[in-house]
Amino acid sequence: MCPEPWRYVxxxxxxxxxxxxxHALYDGGGYVAKLGYNERTAYRVLDELEPNSWIDRQTxxxxxxxxxxxxxxxxxxxxSYFYEVxxxxxxxxxxxxxxxxxxSTEEGAYELVLMCQLIFIIMVIGYLVVEGIKLFxxxxxxxxxxxxxxxxxLLFSAVLVVVFDFIxxxxxxxxxxxxxxxxxxxxxxxxxxxxxxxENVALSVVLFLVTVKALDLIRFNPHVIFLSWLLKVARxxxxxxxxxxxxxxxxxxxxGICTFSTTSExxxxxxxxxxxxxxxLLGNSIPLEELHPENEVLATVYASLYMLTMTMVxxxxxxxxxxxxxxxxxxxxxxxxxxxxxxxxxxxxxxLAIRGxxxxxKVEMRLFxxxxxLDSQFEVLQKNLEKITNLVNRL
Numbered sequence: 012m013c014p015e016p017w018r019y020v021x022x023x024x025x026x027x028x029x030x031x032x033x034h035a036l037y038d039g040g041g042y043v044a045k046l047g048y049n050e051r052t053a054y055r056v057l058d059e060l061e062p063n064s065w066i067d068r069q070t071x072x073x074x075x076x077x078x079x080x081x082x083x084x085x086x087x088x089x090x091s092y093f094y095e096v097x098x099x100x101x102x103x104x105x106x107x108x109x110x111x112x113x114x115s116t117e118e119g120a121y122e123l124v125l126m127c128q129l130i131f132i133i134m135v136i137g138y139l140v141v142e143g144i145k146l147f148x149x150x151x152x153x154x155x156x157x158x159x160x161x162x163x164x165l166l167f168s169a170v171l172v173v174v175f176d177f178i179x180x181x182x183x184x185x186x187x188x189x190x191x192x193x194x195x196x197x198x199x200x201x202x203x204x205x206x207x208x209x210e211n212v213a214l215s216v217v218l219f220l221v222t223v224k225a226l227d228l229i230r231f232n233p234h235v236i237f238l239s240w241l242l243k244v245a246r247x248x249x250x251x252x253x254x255x256x257x258x259x260x261x262x263x264x265x266x267g268i269c270t271f272s273t274t275s276e277x278x279x280x281x282x283x284x285x286x287x288x289x290x291x292l293l294g295n296s297i298p299l300e301e302l303h304p305e306n307e308v309l310a311t312v313y314a315s316l317y318m319l320t321m322t323m324v325x326x327x328x329x330x331x332x333x334x335x336x337x338x339x340x341x342x343x344x345x346x347x348x349x350x351x352x353x354x355x356x357x358x359x360x361x362x363l364a365i366r367g368x369x370x371x372x373k374v375e376m377r378l379f380x381x382x383x384x385l386d387s388q389f390e391v392l393q394k395n396l397e398k399i400t401n402l403v404n405r406l
Contacts, residue, residue, distance in 0.1 A: 016044035016056075016065055028201040030074060032093045033105035034280055037072055045197065046077070071096060078200060080113070087111045089200050097272075103279055109204055111183055128176070135169045142166060158227070165220040168213050175210035182206055237340075245336035252332060256325055263288060263317050270309065271302045278302075292321055 022039025030037045046053040075092040093105040146153045153159050186198040229235055264284040271278045277287040291297050302310035
């Protein structure tokens with residue numbers, strides 16, 4: 012006899028996955044209230060939920076989710092709004108809007124996308140063949156090169172991009188087909204969105220690895236060589252500096268959570284506190300009134316201690332480490348000089364190759380005769396005149 016919004020529905024029945032809010036990961040199941048397709052139906056459902064205590068003190072989060080399909084743009088927008096209540100009593104409002112392309116079109120832009128995808132797949136297959144041949148020739152020595160591992164990871168991520176894209180397209184069509192069979196059915200795009208996120212993550216890894224391989228080309232720059240040696244000398248000091256930085260950051264985050272978690276969203280959790288303090292350190296103004304509206308003196312003391320400790324102490328410590336490492340690196344000038352010579356050799360030959368290509372093109376486009384070749388040209392012209400004279404005599 013219990014109405015449907017007060018009956019628990021599992022994630023298997025709803026066809027949903029776990030939902031990540033701002034502070035926690037929530038199971039796909041819950042007490043579901045369907046708001047319908049129009050405003051009048053939604054208000055009627057809400058008028059029934061409010062007086063019957065659908066939301067009570069045990070409610071951890073309320074999630075409002077709806078999907079809008081735009082036929083002009085061929086996109087489905089999945090909007091999720093979260094109202095979360097922490098154990099400390101601080102409420103948090105969080106919104107997430109994601110888009111999906113549902114159907115394929117015959118427009119030129121879509122054909123270009125298909126062509127790019129086909130080229131990407133062909134390139135992945137080609138690189139797999141090349142790396143397979145390289146592995147067959149080098150045997151076990153192939154795995155002793157760090158750049159070969161980077162290439163394998165790049166290829167693996169590229170294959171995942173292709174696989175995840177096909178799975179995302181398949182999972183996107185399932186909710187659409189369910190709505191076509193029953194327009195009033197409850198559908199969820201959580202599976203399609205999760206595969207879309209996985210595809211984006213794999214594609215991000217591919218772009219990062221490609222960028223690393225591109226940056227590897229500038230390692231022959233003299234300034235980059237000097238910087239790499241400087242970091243090698245200072246790595247143990249930088250590691251100790253980083254550990255101290257993390258310890259002080261966590262100390263100030265704990266202080267901020269204990270003091271301002273009930274009055275400000277900037278310190279409702281540890282991840283949010285990390286982001287807030289890094290923004291302060293990068294130059295973002297500290298909202299003293301928002302931290303503690305009732306006692307701005309406490310917020311001022313916290314902000315002053317944090318900025319003084321981070322900017323005056325740790326920044327100066329970082330500069331001192333670099334200066335000391337610069338003094339130590341002067342004793343390794345011979346080793347650095349060898350790498351600089353190699354860098355200069357490579358840069359010189361690249362510049363000569365580029366310059367030679369331009370010079371060759373310039374010679375081919377000249378419309379005049381050099382003085383050095385004038386005699387030879389005159390001899391050729393004289394021979395041609397003799398041939399013409401003989402031909403005229405025969406006629």
